[in-house]
Amino acid sequence: MSHKIIPAAPHPTVRVIAITGCDGSGKSTLATSLVHHLSQQEPTELLYLGQSSGRIGEWISSLPIIGAPFGRYLLKKSDTVHEKPSTPPGNATSLVIFLLSCWRAYKFRRMLKKSRQGTLLVTDRYPQAEVAGFRFDGPQLAKTVGGNQWVRWLRNNEQKLYQWMASYPPLLLIRLDIDEQTAFSRKPDHKLSALREKIAVIPDLTFNGAQILDLNGREPANKILSESLQAIQISLASTKR
Numbered sequence: 001m002s003h004k005i006i007p008a009a010p011h012p013t014v015r016v017i018a019i020t021g022c023d024g025s026g027k028s029t030l031a032t033s034l035v036h037h038l039s040q041q042e043p044t045e046l047l048y049l050g051q052s053s054g055r056i057g058e059w060i061s062s063l064p065i066i067g068a069p070f071g072r073y074l075l076k077k078s079d080t081v082h083e084k085p086s087t088p089p090g091n092a093t094s095l096v097i098f099l100l101s102c103w104r105a106y107k108f109r110r111m112l113k114k115s116r117q118g119t120l121l122v123t124d125r126y127p128q129a130e131v132a133g134f135r136f137d138g139p140q141l142a143k144t145v146g147g148n149q150w151v152r153w154l155r156n157n158e159q160k161l162y163q164w165m166a167s168y169p170p171l172l173l174i175r176l177d178i179d180e181q182t183a184f185s186r187k188p189d190h191k192l193s194a195l196r197e198k199i200a201v202i203p204d205l206t207f208n209g210a211q212i213l214d215l216n217g218r219e220p221a222n223k224i225l226s227e228s229l230q231a232i233q234i235s236l237a238s239t240k241r
Helices: 027-038 053-062 068-080 092-117 149-166 179-185 192-204 221-239
Strands: 012-023 044-048 120-126 170-177 211-214
Touching: 012 027, 012 092, 012 221, 027 044, 027 170, 027 221, 053 149, 053 170, 092 120, 092 149, 170 192, 170 221, 179 192, 211 221
Parallel strands: 012 120, 012 170, 044 120, 170 211
Antiparallel strands: none
16 A cells, blocks of 8 residues: 655646656666766756665665675565555664665755756656655655654654655656556566556656656657657747747
8 A cells, every 4th residue: 555645735747758657668668878978968867866775775784793794685675565554664764765865865966956956867766755665756764654753853864864855846747657567577586566656656646747758658769869859858948939
């Protein structure tokens, strides 16, 4: 079951083209192609706005007392929050989850800074504050209940981070639809149940009122790219009026 939370009031849109969708829908391919084409017109950069658990995992594993095995253990524990949300996470697990969200917020601040400097950003994924869970780019601790004062403090502050990020809707959000069997054929290393859950939730997200272009991820890549570029040009032109 997904956990609904209340997003903050939105700021004006930022010059960001965000791409969302289930794993295997073609987000990375489209993002790379868009940057290649748009950078011929103006400064454009690609930014990954996922949780980046690998980067945090490397940092945790490098700590002299914790070490690599315990670092991997903590990340695995944080992943179990998806499967057992009713069980309050421990102090260490909650901290790892919170650090993952802080890293995402750090990248989001970089995105805002670059956007204000005139760079057009294309992002692979985009944070939202409507449904809890990293699987949907929402706050992970909000899936859980209970816990001690420390865990509750981390949960509350993580939720504030996502409400802040979600208050900056992108200029255009491109959402790629895909069916679970096609997604699984492209991402056989992913759990089918996780893909199914994403496919069920992502289409209902509003991203705080962002303009959304829904495309069929099963279509040929060049068709998806062409339709995306047309919508982007319309959105960019509207900001110059």
